[in-house]
Amino acid sequence: MNMSTWIKVALGIVLCLTQCHGKKDYSGDQVLTIYPASEEQVKFVQRLPEADFWSPKYAEEVNIEKPVDVLIPRHVLGNVKESLGEEDISYKVMIEDVQAAMDNQVxxxxxxxxxxxxxxxxxxxxxxxxxxxxxxxxxxxxxxxxxxxxxxxxxxxxxxxxxxxxxxxxxxxxxxxxxxxxxxxxxxxxxxxxxxxxxxxxxxxxxxxxxxxxxxxxxxxxxxxxxxxxxxxxxxxxxxxxxxxxxxxxxxxxxxxxxxxxxxxxxxxxxxxxxxxxxxxxxxxxxxxxxxxxxxxxxxxxxxxxxxxxxxxxxxxxxxxxxxxxxxxxxxxxxxxxxxxxxxxxxxxxxxxxxxxxxxxxxxxxxxxxxxxxxxxxxxxxxxxxxxxxxxxxxxxxxxxxxxxxxxxxxxxxxxxxxxxxxx
The missing domain is CATH 3.40.630.10 (Zn peptidases)
Incomplete structure (x- = not known):
């Protein structure tokens, strides 16, 4: 991830900290399935900003043998996708909108x-x-x-x-x-x-x-x-x-x-x-x-x-x-x-x-x-x-x-x- 991308991520985090309150809203958040293919890519995925690892449950267990399911908040989503592309790491969108999936549950x-x-x-x-x-x-x-x-x-x-x-x-x-x-x-x-x-x-x-x-x-x-x-x-x-x-x-x-x-x-x-x-x-x-x-x-x-x-x-x-x-x-x-x-x-x-x-x-x-x-x-x-x-x-x-x-x-x-x- 280049310096300009990291700056965008940091600004997104600050924006969320100043505006996010009340019952947590997951609108626009996505769950990605990521396919790291090398140890270098594994380390990169482990360091994704604000990633909520679903499978495996935590970053240390990411490996090249299994796909990784991870929730990425909307305010860093574009930058994370961009950085995955820059690192040539394959991924697909598993859940398009997390809040919509939650609403569907009830x-x-x-x-x-x-x-x-x-x-x-x-x-x-x-x-x-x-x-x-x-x-x-x-x-x-x-x-x-x-x-x-x-x-x-x-x-x-x-x-x-x-x-x-x-x-x-x-x-x-x-x-x-x-x-x-x-x-x-x-x-x-x-x-x-x-x-x-x-x-x-x-x-x-x-x-x-x-x-x-x-x-x-x-x-x-x-x-x-x-x-x-x-x-x-x-x-x-x-x-x-x-x-x-x-x-x-x-x-x-x-x-x-x-x-x-x-x-x-x-x-x-x-x-x-x-x-x-x-x-x-x-x-x-x-x-x-x-x-x-x-x-x-x-x-x-x-x-x-x-x-x-x-x-x-x-x-x-x-x-x-x-x-x-x-x-x-x-x-x-x-x-x-x-x-x-x-x-x-x-x-x-x-x-x-x-x-x-x-x-x-x-x-x-x-x-x-x-x-x-x-x-x-x-x-x-x-x-x-x-x-x-x-x-x-x-x-x-x-x-x-x-x-x-x-x-x-x-x-x-x-x-x-x-x-x-x-x-x-």
Whole structure:
């Protein structure tokens, strides 16, 4: 990038700092898919000004093996495109207008304004509606569902979970959603899977068998503060909403705050980074509540699934090391079975593997924490898509995602039951 281009970029940044306020507007911002073809081009892409890396999640993981999805703000967009051209770096526009894509995510809600939305599983729901839904569905199935408080968030919100069970002595599978606030398809899936499981009990033979043999712990909103902020202030907010003495910026990446090689590669000590690990392990009350619950129920939990987006991956432990996980053969067997079940529904292709090789290095992740303390089978499930919409998956994809991912969870449930029966 030449000097005149850098000056234009700097002026654009200053203009934004003086004029941008209120709820963040992404009008004119674009998501580019960039194809670096050499180490020099990789370094150039890593230094793009104000780039919000979507895939991979941070600049250090950019390499010549995979395309890079990155959001570029409108005030630097022209200069970034010009500089990519000057460096002969190929790219394409993935999302033409980010705000338009965001508006498209909620158009169904807008068309239903004034109507009951809480139990509409084909639209995205804010915190208040999800909380009400949890209370309502627990009241609707009182013999199967226990609605209880897991903890309290940084901003004082009650964190709730549902225990769905026919026998308290059964082994369990733990499912959580919304570790990262901007991944709205995650809590949408937690809602629809819960509906499918409860409606299927007594009518669907497989669901009936599984719920007679397995307890489901489901946490739809593990990061309620961040999720609330993504609705009200900044749609692409990822982290929690904590702020500690000496920190310049708000928020900790909850999926870097767990006790699994905490502070290692794939996490940041910079509070302004989207992968900020927090000041100490389990500093986030949301993470502490999750970890305490997992430790307290360790003798029963046979499987743990943390639902994220996007990439269409079943990410296995451990993500903080390239050394093969001790039980990788078992992990891969069940991951393959789930990926096969997903494919049978709509032909959606999921890949799977140890996190450090299938995605990127992560330290402080929840699936590795659960695995390291003794949960036999854990994964991060990265839902649709592979880049067309990224974090802004339209409402009309909620139901197909729900159906195919329910197939995966049914497979994981069978795995949990099998692991329980074959335990030492």
């Amino acid at each position: 158009k169904g809600r807008m068309s239903r304004a004034g109507h009951e939305l809480v139990h509409d599983y084909n639209v995205y729901h804010p915190v208040e509606e999800i909380e009400q839904w949890m209370a309502d569905i627990s009241a609707e199935y009182p013999s199967l569902v226990t609605y209880e408080q897991l903890g309290v968030s940084t901003e004082g919100r009650n964190m709730h979970m549902m225990t769905i069970s026919t026998n308290p002595d059964n082994p369990a599978i733990l499912i959580d959603c919304t570790f990262h606030a901007r991944e709205w398809i995650s809590p949408a899936f937690c809602q629809c899977f819960t509906r499918n499981l409860l409606e299927g009990y007594g009518t669907d033979p497989l669901f009936t068998k599984q719920l007679n043999s397995l307890t489901y712990y489901i946490i739809p909103l593990i990061n309620p503060d961040g999720y609330k902020y993504s609705w009200d202030e900044e749609r692409l907010w990822r982290k929690t909403r904590s702020k500690y003495e000496g920190d310049e910026c708000y928020g900790t990446d909850a999926n870097r705050n767990c006790d699994a090689n905490y502070g290692g590669e794939g996490s940041s000590g910079d509070s302004c980074s989207i992968t900020y690990r927090g000041p100490y392990v389990e500093s986030e009350p949301e993470v502490k509540a999750f970890a305490d619950f997992t430790r307290a129920h360790l003798s029963k939990i046979m499987a743990y699934v943390s639902v994220h987006s996007y990439s269409q991956l079943v990410v296995l432990p451990r993500s903080y090391t390239g050394v093969p996980t001790p039980t990788l053969d078992v992990l891969m067997k069940y991951a393959k079975q789930a990926a096969d079940e997903i494919y049978r529904v709509h032909g959606t292709v999921y890949t799977y593997g140890q996190g450090s090789s299938s995605l990127y290095f992560v330290s402080g992740g929840s699936k590795d924490f659960a695995y390291d303390i003794g949960v036999p089978w854990t994964c991060t499930l990265e839902l649709r898509d592979t880049g067309e919409y990224g974090f802004l998956l339209p409402e009309d994809q909620i139901e197909p995602v729900c159906v195919e991912t329910t197939a995966a969870l049914r497979s994981f449930s069978d795995a949990a039951i099998e692991l329980w029966l074959n335990r030492d």
